[in-house]
Amino acid sequence: MAGGLRLSVIVWRQGGPFKALVNSFGVALLVGLQGCRDVPPIPITVDSDSLSLAAESRHYSFEEPCMGTLFRIDLYAASEEVASKASSQAFDVAHALNARFTDYDPRSELMELCKSGSNTPGTPLPLSPELWEALKLGAEIERLSEGAFDPAVGHLTKIWRRSVRKGRLPQEGVLAEALARTGMRHIELAESQPEAIFLRSDVLLDFGGLGKGIAADAMLDVLSLEGIKSVVVLAGGDVRAGAPPPGKDGWAVTIRPYGSSSGQGIRKLRIHHCGVSTSGSVHQSVEIDGRHYSHIVDPKTGIGIAPGIAATVVAPNTALSDALATAMCVVGSKRGLMLAEKAGVEVLFVERGEGLDGKVTGSLGFPAE
Numbered sequence: 001m002a003g004g005l006r007l008s009v010i011v012w013r014q015g016g017p018f019k020a021l022v023n024s025f026g027v028a029l030l031v032g033l034q035g036c037r038d039v040p041p042i043p044i045t046v047d048s049d050s051l052s053l054a055a056e057s058r059h060y061s062f063e064e065p066c067m068g069t070l071f072r073i074d075l076y077a078a079s080e081e082v083a084s085k086a087s088s089q090a091f092d093v094a095h096a097l098n099a100r101f102t103d104y105d106p107r108s109e110l111m112e113l114c115k116s117g118s119n120t121p122g123t124p125l126p127l128s129p130e131l132w133e134a135l136k137l138g139a140e141i142e143r144l145s146e147g148a149f150d151p152a153v154g155h156l157t158k159i160w161r162r163s164v165r166k167g168r169l170p171q172e173g174v175l176a177e178a179l180a181r182t183g184m185r186h187i188e189l190a191e192s193q194p195e196a197i198f199l200r201s202d203v204l205l206d207f208g209g210l211g212k213g214i215a216a217d218a219m220l221d222v223l224s225l226e227g228i229k230s231v232v233v234l235a236g237g238d239v240r241a242g243a244p245p246p247g248k249d250g251w252a253v254t255i256r257p258y259g260s261s262s263g264q265g266i267r268k269l270r271i272h273h274c275g276v277s278t279s280g281s282v283h284q285s286v287e288i289d290g291r292h293y294s295h296i297v298d299p300k301t302g303i304g305i306a307p308g309i310a311a312t313v314v315a316p317n318t319a320l321s322d323a324l325a326t327a328m329c330v331v332g333s334k335r336g337l338m339l340a341e342k343a344g345v346e347v348l349f350v351e352r353g354e355g356l357d358g359k360v361t362g363s364l365g366f367p368a369e
Helices: 080-101 107-118 131-144 154-166 172-178 212-224 318-343
Strands: 045-046 058-066 067-075 187-188 195-198 232-236 238-241 253-257 267-271 274-280 285-288 290-293 309-317 346-351 360-361
Touching: 058 080, 067 080, 080 107, 080 131, 080 212, 107 131, 131 187, 131 195, 131 318, 131 360, 154 172, 172 253, 195 309, 212 232, 212 238, 212 274, 212 318, 232 267, 253 274, 267 274, 267 309, 274 318, 309 318, 318 346
Parallel strands: none
Antiparallel strands: 045 253, 058 067, 067 232, 187 195, 232 238, 238 274, 253 267, 274 309, 285 290, 309 346, 346 360
């Protein structure tokens, strides 16, 4: 696909649980071309026919809850000891990133930053390299998607969560005030050092559409450091694939945008060295005043989008596919195909409702079997 998103390298802390994580945005896709209770059905699964019977290595699988969903690692290693050690380190990275990025803990770096910004608008604030690079990535995707994805949308998601609980739309004045406080336009990020300047005192960040993708990429990188090459990481609706299983041309992945009970939009992929994410407005929706709304909030309106659309994005890494899958649901299939072309990714939409029962629309290069 022409074009492509070109961003700086994300650099994780050296010497600690993180290392240099190279996100190869803007390069060609190397594609052979997803538990916990009270979470939506996982729309992506790794199929059993991915698994290899290679004698020199064995298949191992590990699972842990993280970021409100179930994380899973499937890998090939010479021994259970090697596999267990590498997977444990990878899960440690995911939990560390969750502790840093969550908006549910006022002690997280993300929330402490917002608190500091409210006290010192216009003053440079120090950031960890992890948060700095994640914010730079979020700002670039906000620009690329023309605001359909925005990590500085915390006030809107907070208000919408309350609306969903109470079953009524937010008051116009409350919503207008939140919209005025929304957007990466209110934050300046230094280019050469991990710092941020808040241009107004009341911006609130939310990494709900970015954190799992970043975590999956970081986990794969840690596993690679430990010598694990044939591996796939699942983080809810996000998949990060490394090298394929021994003797195979890719990991067999099934996408079920409407859950296991529906045959609509099911696609089977063979993937390696890429990220795949599915986002949708099907399983988490609410009816208010006779209309149905999704849990996905449009940053430009502050209201949940209409349910019935699911988008799957294939990208060079999962940080990009995660954020763009959310943006695709906001903009819809027509604008989404143009966004995919601009970003250099592939996308598949499945829509239902109002005469669109299971309508499938995809970019020409979407790697379906």
